[in-house]
Amino acid sequence: MNHLLSVKSQEEIAHNIYKMVIHGPITSKMKTPGQFAHIRVNETSAFMLRRPISISDVDAVNETFTIVYRAGGKGTTELSKLKAGDNVDVLAPLGNGFPVEEANHVLIVGGGIGVPPLLELTKQLHKRGVKTTHVLGFSSKREVFYEEEFSRYGDTYIATVDGSYGTKGFVTDVIDTLDTKFDKFYSCGPKVMLKVLSDTLDMDGYISLEERMGCGFGACYACVADKKEDGTQVKLCVDGPVFKKGEIIL
Numbered sequence: 148m149n150h151l152l153s154v155k156s157q158e159e160i161a162h163n164i165y166k167m168v169i170h171g172p173i174t175s176k177m178k179t180p181g182q183f184a185h186i187r188v189n190e191t192s193a194f195m196l197r198r199p200i201s202i203s204d205v206d207a208v209n210e211t212f213t214i215v216y217r218a219g220g221k222g223t224t225e226l227s228k229l230k231a232g233d234n235v236d237v238l239a240p241l242g243n244g245f246p247v248e249e250a251n252h253v254l255i256v257g258g259g260i261g262v263p264p265l266l267e268l269t270k271q272l273h274k275r276g277v278k279t280t281h282v283l284g285f286s287s288k289r290e291v292f293y294e295e296e297f298s299r300y301g302d303t304y305i306a307t308v309d310g311s312y313g314t315k316g317f318v319t320d321v322i323d324t325l326d327t328k329f330d331k332f333y334s335c336g337p338k339v340m341l342k343v344l345s346d347t348l349d350m351d352g353y354i355s356l357e358e359r360m361g362c363g364f365g366a367c368y369a370c371v372a373d374k375k376e377d378g379t380q381v382k383l384c385v386d387g388p389v390f391k392k393g394e395i396i397l
């Protein structure tokens with residue numbers, strides 16, 4: 148399942164946020180939005196653990212897919228140095244993604260580096276004739292990305308915590324001003340945001356978590372979380388990263 152693929156392009160699209168397009172025939176398996184790629188940064192022992200990064204956009208015709216990530220720690224900073232033509236070791240697609248279901252109008256809410264997987268989701272919902280409204284939250288203007296890409300599929304609102312772009316505050320400050328009736332919501336972002344949305348939005352929804360991972364395919368138990376009803380545990384890498392609202396303890 149792991150493949151040595153080639154980097155087609157890499158660019159910094161916002162402050163410390165990189166967009167990498169990767170070429171490889173595994174795009175034919177990338178059918179469900181919200182799945183992730185587990186990436187080995189290089190062969191040295193310092194980077195033994197792969198980095199899980201969501202699949203953001205798939206172009207099956209040209210056999211390319213896109214990841215968007217923040218160069219924060221050692222591994223992602225190393226990843227950001229790769230250039231077109233370099234090889235990258237990818238294990239993908241992994242995880243249980245967002246179900247693309249029938250609906251009239253859905254609300255899509257992203258926070259920071261939780262925004263990327265929602266682009267492929269809205270693209271697929273749009274293809275099915277589902278109307279989408281997007282609310283994307285960032286810390287400040289310099290971290291904002293993908294506004295134009297989401298606008299192609301539906302109304303797109305931006306919130307920044309410091310008010311340097313869009314609405315000042317959190318995604319919930321924008322959602323409070325919308326008087327549309329949505330059938331359900333889909334969200335990916337920091338746990339605190341997912342918790343607030345799950346607790347306050349009066350509709351069904353799907354949330355995607357970004358936790359620490361080891362193997363990425365269910366063998367090491369590094370990503371275990373508690374399920375709600377019966378206290379049983381789930382592995383985020385195989386049972387998630389996407390769950391139904393209320394399905395797990397946040």
Ligand SMILES: Cc1cc2nc3c(=O)[nH]c(=O)nc-3n(C[C@H](O)[C@H](O)[C@H](O)COP(=O)(O)OP(=O)(O)OC[C@H]3O[C@@H](n4cnc5c(N)ncnc54)[C@H](O)[C@@H]3O)c2cc1C
Binds near residue numbers: 224261
């Ligand atoms: C399913 C999933 C999808 C993700 N999608 C994206 C995405 O699209 N864009 C993006 O920027 N980030 C995403 N993340 C978070 C990303 O995996 C971490 O930011 C990244 O692994 C941190 O690595 P590092 O080299 O910067 O940090 P380091 O500090 O060098 O990492 C050390 C170790 O901790 C792990 N780690 C550290 N922080 C996190 C974290 N927040 N989540 C998971 N593992 C962590 C690393 O994988 C590595 O094994 C996702 C995480 C998951 C689980």
Ligand code: FES
Binds near residue numbers: 365
């Ligand atoms: S990361 Fe190993 S079991 Fe989930």
